[in-house]
Amino acid sequence: MIDDYLRRHDGVITLAQAQQAGLSRYAVDRRVRTGHWRRCSPGVFFADDRPFSDAARIRAAVWGYGAQAVATGIAAAWWHELTRYAPPVVEVTVPKASHHPHRDGIRMRRRDLNPADVVEREGLRVTALALTVIEAAVRFRGGVVLMDSALQRHVELRDLWRAHLKNKGRHGSPAARRLLQAASDGARSEAERLFGKLLRDAGITGWRTNYPVGGYKVDVAFIDQKVAIEVDGWAFHSDAEVFVNDRTRQNAISLLGWKVLRFTWFDLTMHPQRVIAEIKYALSS
Numbered sequence: 001m002i003d004d005y006l007r008r009h010d011g012v013i014t015l016a017q018a019q020q021a022g023l024s025r026y027a028v029d030r031r032v033r034t035g036h037w038r039r040c041s042p043g044v045f046f047a048d049d050r051p052f053s054d055a056a057r058i059r060a061a062v063w064g065y066g067a068q069a070v071a072t073g074i075a076a077a078w079w080h081e082l083t084r085y086a087p088p089v090v091e092v093t094v095p096k097a098s099h100h101p102h103r104d105g106i107r108m109r110r111r112d113l114n115p116a117d118v119v120e121r122e123g124l125r126v127t128a129l130a131l132t133v134i135e136a137a138v139r140f141r142g143g144v145v146l147m148d149s150a151l152q153r154h155v156e157l158r159d160l161w162r163a164h165l166k167n168k169g170r171h172g173s174p175a176a177r178r179l180l181q182a183a184s185d186g187a188r189s190e191a192e193r194l195f196g197k198l199l200r201d202a203g204i205t206g207w208r209t210n211y212p213v214g215g216y217k218v219d220v221a222f223i224d225q226k227v228a229i230e231v232d233g234w235a236f237h238s239d240a241e242v243f244v245n246d247r248t249r250q251n252a253i254s255l256l257g258w259k260v261l262r263f264t265w266f267d268l269t270m271h272p273q274r275v276i277a278e279i280k281y282a283l284s285s
Contacts, residue, residue: 006047009123010056014063015043040064041103054078054086057105059124061090065100065108069093069125070118072109076126077136082150091139093127114166130155130163137179138172144266147179148234157183182265183234191265192219195231195275198268202276204283214256216249227282228253232264 001021006013018028028045031037037045041064046056058079062071070076073091077083093109094100102108117131127135133150137143151157157180164176182190192209199207199220211221211228218228230250250260259282267275 010053010059011047011050012040012056012059012063013037013045013047015045018045058086058090061103061106062092062124064103064106065092065094066098068095068098070113071124071126072132072135073107073139074136076132077146079121079124079126080129080132080154082133082136082146082154087140109171111170117163117167128163130159131167134160134164134176134180135170135172138175144179144269147183148266151183151234191231191233191268194265194268195220195229195263198272198276199279204276204279213258214252216253218253218258218260222283225283226258227279228258228260229279230260230262231268232262234265 002013002018002023005017005021015025015028019025028037032039032045035048038048040046040060044060044064046052046060058071058075061075062069070093071079071090072093074083074087075090075092078086089105089107091107091109093111093113096110096112098110100108113127117128118125119128120126126132129150133147133155137147147160151160160183161180164173164180167173196209206224207220207222207229209220210217211223213221213228219231220229221227222229230246250262254260261278261282263275
């Protein structure tokens with residue numbers, strides 16, 4: 001029974017779980033003394049006959065803060081398989097009234113989560129999918145891609161808004177609201193407004209918006225240099241028909257001798273300096 005439990009839980013077990021499975025405290029201590037188990041934190045152990053994987057590290061971190069602890073942020077996103085990369089620092093949320101100490105490799109947050117915002121996956125308590133997406137999206141630089149990918153495959157935009165409004169005031173709430181507004185139906189126009197601001201801030205002039213070229217209208221055109229720039233919103237708004245139409249349009253404009261550059265919301269928000277550099281290069285060449 002113990003071996004089966006360890007196999008299903010990445011080699012991690014708590015003292016309470018071991019006792020429930022029939023081991024005494026003395027038997028647990030003996031396993032630690034003989035090197036079969038390693039103590040990760042008070043009351044949490046790892047069976048040292050296997051690699052200490054990312055899953056084991058996250059599970060041990062959360063279980064080390066008690067039965068009410070929850071994996072949140074990027075740790076929860078990784079557990080939900082929203083990102084391929086496990087975070088080096090595990091975010092764990094505990095109730096406000098708890099008195100747990102801070103530990104290395106763990107970012108502890110004190111907050112009382114709504115029970116509806118907590119789910120159990122493979123025996124670990126994590127934030128529910130919608131709340132995980134909006135919280136993880138503001139925790140690291142790839143958040144735009146994470147949210148866009150989740151909207152394409154896992155969750156509806158209305159669910160993200162619902163989770164956000166139910167948890168206003170949390171860490172990162174204003175940034176999450178801006179991402180959700182950008183991901184709403186006006187995503188493309190919001191991206192175009194942001195792009196215009198980038199051009200003005202960089203002192204780039206001489207451009208026109210919605211300029212007709214070959215029967216199409218390009219988002220931004222530098223007429224003298226024949227440089228056309230197309231600005232995309234979020235991928236989750238797109239479908240196969242839009243993809244085909246965009247490629248047909250781009251090819252037609254290119255055949256008329258225009259250089260065509262495309263930038264996404266991710267480019268504009270995460271790599272604005274690179275965007276400006278590419279535009280300046282296109283205008284000067």
